Amino acid sequence: MARKRRVKKDQFDALLDILGRIENELPTRFITISEDGEEEAYEIEDFEGIEVSTIEVAIDEAISEYQNAKVFPRKKKGEFGLSELFEFFLGEHEMVDLVVELETALSGYRDLIREDDVESASELISEICSGLEKEIRDAGLKN
Amino acid sequence: MPVSRTEVLSLRERVQRIARNERFSLKDLLSGSADLIVFGSRAAGLERVDSDLDILAIGPLKLPKRKGLIDLICVSEPDAHTLAWEHSEIFRHVEAYGISLMHERPLINVVIDKHAANRKRHRIESLIPKLMNSWDALNDGYKAKYLTKVRREFQRYKLLDSGLPVPPTAVLDSQIESQRAFDSTLEAIFQELCRDDLAKNENARRLFLNEAFRLRGLLAGNTAIVASK
Numbered sequence: 001m002a003r004k005r006r007v008k009k010d011q012f013d014a015l016l017d018i019l020g021r022i023e024n025e026l027p028t029r030f031i032t033i034s035e036d037g038e039e040e041a042y043e044i045e046d047f048e049g050i051e052v053s054t055i056e057v058a059i060d061e062a063i064s065e066y067q068n069a070k071v072f073p074r075k076k077k078g079e080f081g082l083s084e085l086f087e088f089f090l091g092e093h094e095m096v097d098l099v100v101e102l103e104t105a106l107s108g109y110r111d112l113i114r115e116d117d118v119e120s121a122s123e124l125i126s127e128i129c130s131g132l133e134k135e136i137r138d139a140g141l142k143n
Numbered sequence: 144m145p146v147s148r149t150e151v152l153s154l155r156e157r158v159q160r161i162a163r164n165e166r167f168s169l170k171d172l173l174s175g176s177a178d179l180i181v182f183g184s185r186a187a188g189l190e191r192v193d194s195d196l197d198i199l200a201i202g203p204l205k206l207p208k209r210k211g212l213i214d215l216i217c218v219s220e221p222d223a224h225t226l227a228w229e230h231s232e233i234f235r236h237v238e239a240y241g242i243s244l245m246h247e248r249p250l251i252n253v254v255i256d257k258h259a260a261n262r263k264r265h266r267i268e269s270l271i272p273k274l275m276n277s278w279d280a281l282n283d284g285y286k287a288k289y290l291t292k293v294r295r296e297f298q299r300y301k302l303l304d305s306g307l308p309v310p311p312t313a314v315l316d317s318q319i320e321s322q323r324a325f326d327s328t329l330e331a332i333f334q335e336l337c338r339d340d341l342a343k344n345e346n347a348r349r350l351f352l353n354e355a356f357r358l359r360g361l362l363a364g365n366t367a368i369v370a371s372k
Contacts, residue, residue, distance in 0.1 A: 061285075111262075
Protein backbone atom coordinates (compact mmCIF):
# COMPACT_ATOMS: atom_id res chain seq x y z
CA MET A 1 0.00 0.00 0.00
CA ALA A 2 1.36 3.40 -0.98
CA ARG A 3 2.19 5.88 1.76
CA LYS A 4 0.61 9.30 1.97
CA ARG A 5 2.44 12.03 0.05
CA ARG A 6 2.65 15.73 0.50
CA VAL A 7 -0.10 16.85 -1.84
CA LYS A 8 -0.02 20.30 -3.40
CA LYS A 9 -3.03 22.57 -3.68
CA ASP A 10 -3.20 22.30 -7.49
CA GLN A 11 -3.20 18.52 -7.15
CA PHE A 12 -6.10 18.60 -4.70
CA ASP A 13 -7.89 21.02 -7.01
CA ALA A 14 -7.31 18.69 -9.95
CA LEU A 15 -8.77 15.73 -8.01
CA LEU A 16 -11.80 17.85 -7.14
CA ASP A 17 -12.12 18.94 -10.76
CA ILE A 18 -12.12 15.34 -11.99
CA LEU A 19 -14.90 14.47 -9.53
CA GLY A 20 -16.83 17.51 -10.76
CA ARG A 21 -16.42 16.37 -14.36
CA ILE A 22 -17.73 12.92 -13.48
CA GLU A 23 -20.74 14.47 -11.77
CA ASN A 24 -21.40 16.65 -14.82
CA GLU A 25 -21.49 13.55 -17.01
CA LEU A 26 -23.97 11.74 -14.78
CA PRO A 27 -27.53 11.97 -16.04
CA THR A 28 -30.15 13.47 -13.83
CA ARG A 29 -33.73 12.37 -13.30
CA PHE A 30 -34.79 15.97 -13.34
CA ILE A 31 -34.32 18.81 -15.79
CA THR A 32 -34.64 22.40 -14.68
CA ILE A 33 -36.48 24.79 -16.97
CA SER A 34 -36.60 28.50 -16.33
CA GLU A 35 -40.08 29.98 -16.68
CA ASP A 36 -40.71 33.69 -16.13
CA GLY A 37 -37.56 33.96 -14.08
CA GLU A 38 -38.53 31.00 -11.90
CA GLU A 39 -36.86 27.64 -12.17
CA GLU A 40 -39.09 24.59 -12.38
CA ALA A 41 -37.83 20.97 -12.06
CA TYR A 42 -39.40 18.33 -14.32
CA GLU A 43 -38.92 14.62 -13.91
CA ILE A 44 -37.71 12.68 -16.96
CA GLU A 45 -39.90 9.60 -17.32
CA ASP A 46 -37.77 7.21 -19.37
CA PHE A 47 -34.52 7.56 -17.47
CA GLU A 48 -32.25 4.80 -18.77
CA GLY A 49 -28.87 5.71 -17.34
CA ILE A 50 -25.62 6.37 -19.12
CA GLU A 51 -23.10 4.21 -20.93
CA VAL A 52 -20.10 3.20 -18.82
CA SER A 53 -17.68 4.24 -21.57
CA THR A 54 -18.89 7.86 -21.51
CA ILE A 55 -17.68 8.31 -17.94
CA GLU A 56 -14.59 6.16 -18.45
CA VAL A 57 -13.36 8.26 -21.38
CA ALA A 58 -14.12 11.50 -19.48
CA ILE A 59 -12.01 10.35 -16.51
CA ASP A 60 -9.09 9.20 -18.67
CA GLU A 61 -9.21 12.43 -20.65
CA ALA A 62 -9.12 14.52 -17.45
CA ILE A 63 -6.21 12.54 -15.97
CA SER A 64 -4.30 12.85 -19.27
CA GLU A 65 -4.89 16.60 -19.25
CA TYR A 66 -3.47 16.98 -15.74
CA GLN A 67 -0.54 14.71 -16.55
CA ASN A 68 0.28 16.85 -19.57
CA ALA A 69 0.08 19.94 -17.36
CA LYS A 70 2.52 18.16 -14.98
CA VAL A 71 0.05 18.35 -12.09
CA PHE A 72 -0.15 14.55 -11.97
CA PRO A 73 2.83 12.28 -12.60
CA ARG A 74 3.04 9.80 -15.48
CA LYS A 75 3.28 6.11 -14.70
CA LYS A 76 6.20 4.15 -16.09
CA LYS A 77 3.91 1.31 -17.05
CA GLY A 78 0.23 1.66 -17.87
CA GLU A 79 -1.87 4.59 -16.71
CA PHE A 80 -3.64 5.58 -13.51
CA GLY A 81 -7.14 4.48 -12.80
CA LEU A 82 -9.15 6.83 -10.57
CA SER A 83 -8.61 4.93 -7.31
CA GLU A 84 -4.93 4.35 -8.11
CA LEU A 85 -4.55 8.09 -8.50
CA PHE A 86 -6.14 8.77 -5.11
CA GLU A 87 -4.05 6.04 -3.55
CA PHE A 88 -0.91 7.51 -5.09
CA PHE A 89 -1.57 10.83 -3.34
CA LEU A 90 -3.33 9.77 -0.15
CA GLY A 91 -1.84 6.35 0.56
CA GLU A 92 -3.96 4.09 2.76
CA HIS A 93 -6.94 6.31 3.41
CA GLU A 94 -10.69 5.81 3.85
CA MET A 95 -11.22 8.17 0.92
CA VAL A 96 -9.48 5.67 -1.36
CA ASP A 97 -12.04 3.06 -0.26
CA LEU A 98 -14.80 5.49 -1.21
CA VAL A 99 -13.21 6.03 -4.63
CA VAL A 100 -13.08 2.24 -5.11
CA GLU A 101 -16.82 2.21 -4.29
CA LEU A 102 -17.32 5.02 -6.78
CA GLU A 103 -15.50 3.02 -9.45
CA THR A 104 -17.79 0.07 -8.71
CA ALA A 105 -20.88 2.26 -9.14
CA LEU A 106 -19.43 3.65 -12.36
CA SER A 107 -18.65 0.19 -13.70
CA GLY A 108 -22.40 -0.18 -14.23
CA TYR A 109 -24.34 -3.26 -15.05
CA ARG A 110 -24.33 -4.67 -18.57
CA ASP A 111 -22.66 -1.56 -20.06
CA LEU A 112 -25.04 0.95 -18.48
CA ILE A 113 -24.81 2.95 -15.27
CA ARG A 114 -28.39 2.76 -14.10
CA GLU A 115 -30.43 4.93 -11.80
CA ASP A 116 -29.43 3.39 -8.46
CA ASP A 117 -25.74 3.47 -9.40
CA VAL A 118 -26.05 7.07 -10.58
CA GLU A 119 -27.52 7.96 -7.19
CA SER A 120 -24.75 6.13 -5.28
CA ALA A 121 -22.11 7.72 -7.50
CA SER A 122 -23.49 11.21 -6.77
CA GLU A 123 -23.55 10.55 -3.03
CA LEU A 124 -20.04 9.14 -3.08
CA ILE A 125 -18.69 12.08 -5.10
CA SER A 126 -20.19 14.46 -2.58
CA GLU A 127 -18.63 12.51 0.31
CA ILE A 128 -15.21 12.32 -1.37
CA CYS A 129 -15.28 16.04 -2.19
CA SER A 130 -16.03 16.85 1.47
CA GLY A 131 -13.12 14.62 2.48
CA LEU A 132 -10.79 16.36 0.05
CA GLU A 133 -11.89 19.78 1.28
CA LYS A 134 -11.10 18.65 4.82
CA GLU A 135 -7.66 17.42 3.71
CA ILE A 136 -7.03 20.80 2.07
CA ARG A 137 -8.03 22.62 5.27
CA ASP A 138 -6.01 20.27 7.50
CA ALA A 139 -2.96 20.80 5.33
CA GLY A 140 -3.40 24.57 5.66
CA LEU A 141 -3.76 24.92 1.89
CA LYS A 142 -7.08 26.74 1.72
CA ASN A 143 -6.89 30.10 -0.07
CA MET B 144 -19.27 -27.51 -20.26
CA PRO B 145 -19.20 -30.91 -18.50
CA VAL B 146 -16.60 -30.96 -15.73
CA SER B 147 -15.44 -33.66 -13.34
CA ARG B 148 -16.28 -33.65 -9.65
CA THR B 149 -12.57 -33.21 -8.85
CA GLU B 150 -12.43 -30.05 -10.96
CA VAL B 151 -15.50 -28.66 -9.20
CA LEU B 152 -14.03 -29.43 -5.78
CA SER B 153 -10.72 -27.83 -6.72
CA LEU B 154 -12.51 -24.76 -8.03
CA ARG B 155 -14.65 -24.61 -4.90
CA GLU B 156 -11.50 -24.63 -2.76
CA ARG B 157 -9.96 -21.81 -4.79
CA VAL B 158 -13.19 -19.84 -4.59
CA GLN B 159 -13.36 -20.37 -0.82
CA ARG B 160 -9.79 -19.17 -0.44
CA ILE B 161 -10.50 -15.95 -2.34
CA ALA B 162 -13.79 -15.43 -0.47
CA ARG B 163 -11.94 -15.82 2.86
CA ASN B 164 -9.30 -13.30 1.80
CA GLU B 165 -12.00 -10.84 0.80
CA ARG B 166 -14.05 -11.54 3.96
CA PHE B 167 -16.96 -12.65 1.83
CA SER B 168 -19.31 -15.32 3.12
CA LEU B 169 -19.52 -18.04 0.53
CA LYS B 170 -21.70 -20.08 2.88
CA ASP B 171 -24.44 -17.42 2.87
CA LEU B 172 -24.15 -17.18 -0.87
CA LEU B 173 -24.44 -20.94 -1.34
CA SER B 174 -27.37 -21.33 1.02
CA GLY B 175 -29.29 -18.36 -0.42
CA SER B 176 -28.88 -19.17 -4.11
CA ALA B 177 -30.64 -21.54 -6.49
CA ASP B 178 -27.32 -21.74 -8.30
CA LEU B 179 -23.86 -20.27 -8.00
CA ILE B 180 -21.77 -20.36 -11.14
CA VAL B 181 -18.13 -19.39 -11.55
CA PHE B 182 -17.29 -18.11 -15.02
CA GLY B 183 -14.57 -16.15 -16.83
CA SER B 184 -10.85 -16.87 -16.58
CA ARG B 185 -10.99 -18.72 -13.23
CA ALA B 186 -13.55 -21.22 -14.49
CA ALA B 187 -11.42 -21.78 -17.60
CA GLY B 188 -8.24 -22.23 -15.51
CA LEU B 189 -6.66 -19.25 -17.29
CA GLU B 190 -6.48 -16.91 -14.33
CA ARG B 191 -3.61 -14.75 -13.17
CA VAL B 192 -3.06 -13.99 -9.49
CA ASP B 193 -4.92 -10.69 -9.81
CA SER B 194 -7.77 -12.01 -12.00
CA ASP B 195 -11.32 -11.30 -10.90
CA LEU B 196 -13.41 -14.12 -9.55
CA ASP B 197 -16.58 -13.84 -11.64
CA ILE B 198 -19.66 -15.36 -10.03
CA LEU B 199 -23.23 -15.49 -11.26
CA ALA B 200 -25.72 -16.05 -8.43
CA ILE B 201 -29.24 -17.10 -9.35
CA GLY B 202 -31.57 -16.36 -6.49
CA PRO B 203 -33.18 -13.73 -4.33
CA LEU B 204 -29.92 -12.26 -3.04
CA LYS B 205 -29.18 -8.58 -3.12
CA LEU B 206 -25.46 -8.28 -2.47
CA PRO B 207 -22.74 -5.81 -3.34
CA LYS B 208 -21.66 -6.48 -6.89
CA ARG B 209 -17.98 -6.14 -6.18
CA LYS B 210 -15.72 -6.89 -3.24
CA GLY B 211 -12.00 -6.96 -3.91
CA LEU B 212 -11.40 -9.62 -6.52
CA ILE B 213 -14.97 -10.91 -6.35
CA ASP B 214 -17.21 -9.70 -9.14
CA LEU B 215 -20.73 -10.85 -8.46
CA ILE B 216 -23.80 -10.76 -10.68
CA CYS B 217 -27.06 -11.49 -8.84
CA VAL B 218 -30.05 -12.39 -10.98
CA SER B 219 -33.38 -13.37 -9.46
CA GLU B 220 -34.98 -16.58 -10.73
CA PRO B 221 -37.86 -14.79 -12.51
CA ASP B 222 -35.41 -12.35 -14.14
CA ALA B 223 -33.20 -15.22 -15.30
CA HIS B 224 -36.06 -16.27 -17.59
CA THR B 225 -36.53 -12.91 -19.25
CA LEU B 226 -35.35 -11.94 -22.73
CA ALA B 227 -32.75 -9.59 -21.24
CA TRP B 228 -30.86 -12.50 -19.63
CA GLU B 229 -31.74 -15.59 -21.70
CA HIS B 230 -30.58 -13.86 -24.89
CA SER B 231 -27.59 -12.16 -23.29
CA GLU B 232 -23.88 -12.48 -24.02
CA ILE B 233 -23.19 -13.30 -20.39
CA PHE B 234 -25.63 -16.24 -20.17
CA ARG B 235 -24.24 -17.66 -23.39
CA HIS B 236 -20.75 -17.40 -21.97
CA VAL B 237 -21.81 -18.92 -18.65
CA GLU B 238 -23.58 -21.83 -20.34
CA ALA B 239 -20.48 -22.65 -22.38
CA TYR B 240 -17.67 -21.87 -19.93
CA GLY B 241 -19.25 -21.56 -16.49
CA ILE B 242 -18.92 -24.13 -13.71
CA SER B 243 -21.78 -24.52 -11.26
CA LEU B 244 -20.71 -24.97 -7.65
CA MET B 245 -24.11 -26.49 -6.85
CA HIS B 246 -25.33 -28.51 -9.82
CA GLU B 247 -24.02 -30.64 -12.62
CA ARG B 248 -24.79 -27.86 -15.11
CA PRO B 249 -25.58 -24.17 -14.66
CA LEU B 250 -29.29 -23.68 -13.97
CA ILE B 251 -29.86 -21.21 -16.76
CA ASN B 252 -31.71 -21.24 -20.03
CA VAL B 253 -30.13 -19.72 -23.11
CA VAL B 254 -31.69 -18.53 -26.36
CA ILE B 255 -29.33 -18.09 -29.29
CA ASP B 256 -30.39 -15.32 -31.68
CA LYS B 257 -29.08 -11.95 -32.90
CA HIS B 258 -30.00 -10.03 -29.74
CA ALA B 259 -26.56 -10.24 -28.09
CA ALA B 260 -24.72 -9.50 -31.34
CA ASN B 261 -26.91 -6.47 -32.05
CA ARG B 262 -26.33 -5.19 -28.55
CA LYS B 263 -22.58 -5.60 -28.91
CA ARG B 264 -22.64 -3.90 -32.30
CA HIS B 265 -24.54 -0.97 -30.83
CA ARG B 266 -21.98 -0.73 -28.03
CA ILE B 267 -19.04 -0.59 -30.45
CA GLU B 268 -20.86 1.90 -32.68
CA SER B 269 -21.41 4.23 -29.75
CA LEU B 270 -17.87 3.81 -28.38
CA ILE B 271 -16.02 4.69 -31.60
CA PRO B 272 -17.29 8.29 -32.00
CA LYS B 273 -16.60 8.94 -28.33
CA LEU B 274 -13.03 7.79 -28.77
CA MET B 275 -12.63 9.75 -32.00
CA ASN B 276 -13.77 12.91 -30.19
CA SER B 277 -11.41 12.44 -27.24
CA TRP B 278 -8.49 10.75 -28.98
CA ASP B 279 -6.10 13.70 -29.11
CA ALA B 280 -6.68 14.46 -25.42
CA LEU B 281 -5.78 10.94 -24.25
CA ASN B 282 -2.27 9.91 -23.28
CA ASP B 283 -0.73 6.87 -24.92
CA GLY B 284 -1.43 4.44 -22.09
CA TYR B 285 -5.15 5.22 -22.31
CA LYS B 286 -5.09 5.05 -26.11
CA ALA B 287 -3.58 1.57 -25.87
CA LYS B 288 -6.28 0.59 -23.36
CA TYR B 289 -9.07 1.68 -25.72
CA LEU B 290 -7.49 0.10 -28.80
CA THR B 291 -7.40 -3.15 -26.85
CA LYS B 292 -11.00 -2.65 -25.77
CA VAL B 293 -12.19 -1.98 -29.34
CA ARG B 294 -10.33 -5.03 -30.62
CA ARG B 295 -11.75 -7.33 -27.94
CA GLU B 296 -15.28 -6.00 -28.39
CA PHE B 297 -15.04 -6.58 -32.11
CA GLN B 298 -13.82 -10.15 -31.59
CA ARG B 299 -16.76 -10.73 -29.25
CA TYR B 300 -19.17 -9.23 -31.77
CA LYS B 301 -17.92 -11.52 -34.55
CA LEU B 302 -18.37 -14.61 -32.36
CA LEU B 303 -21.84 -13.59 -31.20
CA ASP B 304 -22.84 -12.78 -34.77
CA SER B 305 -21.80 -16.31 -35.76
CA GLY B 306 -23.94 -17.76 -32.96
CA LEU B 307 -20.93 -18.67 -30.80
CA PRO B 308 -20.41 -17.91 -27.11
CA VAL B 309 -17.67 -15.47 -26.12
CA PRO B 310 -14.69 -17.18 -24.41
CA PRO B 311 -12.69 -15.67 -21.51
CA THR B 312 -10.62 -12.63 -22.47
CA ALA B 313 -7.33 -14.57 -22.28
CA VAL B 314 -8.61 -16.81 -25.09
CA LEU B 315 -9.54 -13.78 -27.20
CA ASP B 316 -6.09 -12.31 -26.66
CA SER B 317 -4.37 -15.54 -27.62
CA GLN B 318 -6.05 -15.31 -31.03
CA ILE B 319 -4.09 -12.13 -31.77
CA GLU B 320 -0.55 -13.37 -31.89
CA SER B 321 0.95 -10.97 -34.37
CA GLN B 322 0.73 -7.29 -35.17
CA ARG B 323 -0.51 -8.28 -38.61
CA ALA B 324 -3.43 -10.16 -37.14
CA PHE B 325 -4.14 -7.19 -34.90
CA ASP B 326 -4.08 -4.75 -37.83
CA SER B 327 -6.42 -6.88 -39.93
CA THR B 328 -8.82 -7.27 -36.99
CA LEU B 329 -8.99 -3.51 -36.49
CA GLU B 330 -9.29 -2.91 -40.23
CA ALA B 331 -12.25 -5.26 -40.35
CA ILE B 332 -13.98 -3.29 -37.60
CA PHE B 333 -14.29 -0.19 -39.68
CA GLN B 334 -15.15 -2.00 -42.87
CA GLU B 335 -18.05 -3.69 -41.14
CA LEU B 336 -19.31 -1.13 -38.71
CA CYS B 337 -19.16 2.19 -40.54
CA ARG B 338 -20.34 1.28 -44.03
CA ASP B 339 -22.86 4.08 -44.19
CA ASP B 340 -20.33 6.82 -43.51
CA LEU B 341 -17.29 6.16 -45.64
CA ALA B 342 -15.40 9.34 -44.89
CA LYS B 343 -15.64 8.77 -41.15
CA ASN B 344 -14.92 5.12 -41.68
CA GLU B 345 -11.73 5.93 -43.56
CA ASN B 346 -10.59 8.47 -40.96
CA ALA B 347 -11.29 6.17 -38.06
CA ARG B 348 -9.73 3.19 -39.81
CA ARG B 349 -6.57 5.14 -40.62
CA LEU B 350 -6.33 6.70 -37.16
CA PHE B 351 -6.78 3.44 -35.27
CA LEU B 352 -4.45 1.47 -37.53
CA ASN B 353 -1.71 4.11 -37.38
CA GLU B 354 -2.08 4.33 -33.63
CA ALA B 355 -2.11 0.56 -33.23
CA PHE B 356 1.18 0.43 -35.13
CA ARG B 357 2.69 3.31 -33.14
CA LEU B 358 1.60 1.85 -29.78
CA ARG B 359 2.30 -1.80 -30.54
CA GLY B 360 4.75 -2.06 -27.63
CA LEU B 361 2.09 -0.93 -25.15
CA LEU B 362 -0.56 -3.08 -26.79
CA ALA B 363 1.55 -6.20 -26.45
CA GLY B 364 1.55 -5.64 -22.70
CA ASN B 365 -2.23 -5.28 -22.65
CA THR B 366 -3.14 -8.92 -23.10
CA ALA B 367 -4.54 -11.29 -20.56
CA ILE B 368 -2.65 -14.28 -21.94
CA VAL B 369 -1.31 -16.55 -19.22
CA ALA B 370 2.17 -17.59 -20.28
CA SER B 371 2.34 -20.73 -18.18
CA LYS B 372 -0.86 -22.30 -19.53
